[in-house]
Amino acid sequence: MRKVGDILWTIGSYGLALLGGTLPRRWWPRMDESIPVSRCSLWSGIVMAVFSASIGIPGFLAHLQGNTSRGAEMVMRAGRWIPSAGPIPTDEQANAVFMVSYLSPLTFLFTPLGIASIYLGVTGYLRAVSAYVDDPRGDPILTWVDSMAWKRRQKMAARQATRSREELEGPEVPDRLVSGQSGGFPDADFVVVASRRKPGWERGVFVITPELWYRLGTPVERHLPAGLRTFYPLTEIRDLEVVRKSVEYVLPPLSGSLPPPSERTDA
Numbered sequence: 001m002r003k004v005g006d007i008l009w010t011i012g013s014y015g016l017a018l019l020g021g022t023l024p025r026r027w028w029p030r031m032d033e034s035i036p037v038s039r040c041s042l043w044s045g046i047v048m049a050v051f052s053a054s055i056g057i058p059g060f061l062a063h064l065q066g067n068t069s070r071g072a073e074m075v076m077r078a079g080r081w082i083p084s085a086g087p088i089p090t091d092e093q094a095n096a097v098f099m100v101s102y103l104s105p106l107t108f109l110f111t112p113l114g115i116a117s118i119y120l121g122v123t124g125y126l127r128a129v130s131a132y133v134d135d136p137r138g139d140p141i142l143t144w145v146d147s148m149a150w151k152r153r154q155k156m157a158a159r160q161a162t163r164s165r166e167e168l169e170g171p172e173v174p175d176r177l178v179s180g181q182s183g184g185f186p187d188a189d190f191v192v193v194a195s196r197r198k199p200g201w202e203r204g205v206f207v208i209t210p211e212l213w214y215r216l217g218t219p220v221e222r223h224l225p226a227g228l229r230t231f232y233p234l235t236e237i238r239d240l241e242v243v244r245k246s247v248e249y250v251l252p253p254l255s256g257s258l259p260p261p262s263e264r265t266d267a
Contacts, residue, residue: 018044021127022139024146041136045128049121056117063108067101169195170227175252180233182257188217188233190251193258197230198247206237206246213237222261 013035020037021044031037108114123140130137176193183191207214217233
């Protein structure tokens with residue numbers, strides 16, 4: 001019985017893997033822990049293409065038969081070969097309806113079943129080709145929906161993080177400039193104390209001022225009585241160096257010493 005159970009689980013896991021292959025690719029690593037989704041990505045696309053044919057071909061034949069039957073009925077009603085419950089159609093009307101049967105391959109594409117079968121067939125084929133060239137991917141629509149939802153979640157998380165940080169920082173105030181010693185960086189010439197993070201101000205960046213050029217040290221965050229502050233240590237550049245990344249900045253007036261940081265310190 002245990003062997004039978006193992007066989008059934010293996011078959012079921014591969015069946016689930018074929019379905020899981022339609023999900024966005026970023027989900028696959030977590031599912032691979034239980035079912036072989038990544039290994040079945042090629043077969044997932046093939047099976048989906050075959051499934052689209054299995055529903056599309058019978059659906060098209062039924063659609064063609066229905067159009068042909070309606071056209072033949074209109075011709076017979078126009079010729080009074082069969083009784084007509086309503087107004088008798090003219091020959092032109094009957095011929096127009098009958099000619100629609102010749103457009104069945106086109107009209108089928110605009111039916112729900114036609115749209116579904118064509119979509120599943122094309123995307124299944126493309127997914128199989130992508131997996132064959134070692135670039136597997138999930139269903140395009142599911143991937144797009146997941147991407148939009150993920151981006152929305154990221155934006156909401158970023159906004160929440162920004163609000164939480166601004167609560168710690170308090171009201172935005174102008175930057176302060178203190179000496180390196182006063183700011184807790186004895187090796188730096190100056191320290192810019194900012195109430196908000198400065199985009200692009202990273203370690204090693206050149207800070208170009210109208211007077212001198214400085215190299216930015218490692219920014220440090222500290223909690224002061226007024227709120228969370230970011231400390232940017234600046235060291236004057238005295239040798240010729242290649243500028244890889246720089247920001248322009250006007251130093252504020254030099255201030256006195258800062259109040260001691262609170263017990264909570266972020267680095």
